[in-house]
Amino acid sequence: MNEQFGVRLRKAVHVFCAGHFITLADDLCEPVHGHNWTAGVDVDGPPDAHGMVVDFIRLRDLLSGIVARLDHRMLLPAHNPFLTLSTDRGPLGRDEVTVRFADRRWVFPAEECLILPVSNTTAEWIAEWIGRELLAALEAPGGRFEGRLRVEVDECQGQSAVWSAGPAPQR
Numbered sequence: 001m002n003e004q005f006g007v008r009l010r011k012a013v014h015v016f017c018a019g020h021f022i023t024l025a026d027d028l029c030e031p032v033h034g035h036n037w038t039a040g041v042d043v044d045g046p047p048d049a050h051g052m053v054v055d056f057i058r059l060r061d062l063l064s065g066i067v068a069r070l071d072h073r074m075l076l077p078a079h080n081p082f083l084t085l086s087t088d089r090g091p092l093g094r095d096e097v098t099v100r101f102a103d104r105r106w107v108f109p110a111e112e113c114l115i116l117p118v119s120n121t122t123a124e125w126i127a128e129w130i131g132r133e134l135l136a137a138l139e140a141p142g143g144r145f146e147g148r149l150r151v152e153v154d155e156c157q158g159q160s161a162v163w164s165a166g167p168a169p170q171r
Contacts, residue, residue: 006044006147007053014039014063016071018114020121023082029101032074037123038154039067039130044166045147053147054138062137066130073114075121085115123161127153131163 019034041063043054076085076099083101087110090096095110118125131151138145148166155161 004044005047005053006042007056007059009041009043009056009059009063010038011060011063013060014067016067018070018073018075020075022120022122023080023101026082027102029082029104032106035155037070037126038160039063039127040152040154041134042150042152043147044150045145054145059138062134063130066133066137070114070126070130072112074108074112075126076108076113076115077118077121077125078115079117079119081119123153123155123159124163127151127161127163131165135165 015036015038017034017036019032021030021032023029041059043059045053047053074097076097077083078085083099086098087095088098090107097108097110097113097115099106099108116126116129118129128151130153131149134151135145135149137143138149148164150162150164152160152162
């Protein structure tokens with residue numbers, strides 16, 4: 001018999017409100033807009049000596065910390081070849097992030113931006129970023145993680161992207 005164990009985390013506290021825009025083609029960039037994104041996590045793996053695949057409380061708290069970093073931010077991609085980002089001191093003495101695409105230009109307060117190490121701020125790449133941050137936290141010194149992690153990011157109800165990593169599922 002092939003048994004599998006897993007946990008699913010879907011909490012109301014794992015919602016973040018953030019703005020973004022994506023390049024849809026080399027010469028097409030959508031307008032700035034935002035979503036009330038929802039992050040969910042599934043973990044599959046063997047139960048430990050206490051019968052847990054992962055500690056729900058630890059998983060909840062780690063994900064809450066990651067989601068808090070995204071909340072009320074303008075999400076910008078660091079590695080998009082069609083966008084130019086620069087941070088400069090603005091006229092009022094505060095840092096500003098300027099983003100350019102072709103003949104378009106946006107300026108955002110730097111403290112309200114989160115520049116992610118992704119090529120586009122799609123739900124797919126945001127799910128991967130959340131997943132990698134969560135994996136690093138789970139595997140931090142003293143941590144244990146032996147399973148498969150799946151992160152789902154929903155940008156509006158019923159429209160989501162998924163990223164997963166870990167050992168291949170057993171069949």
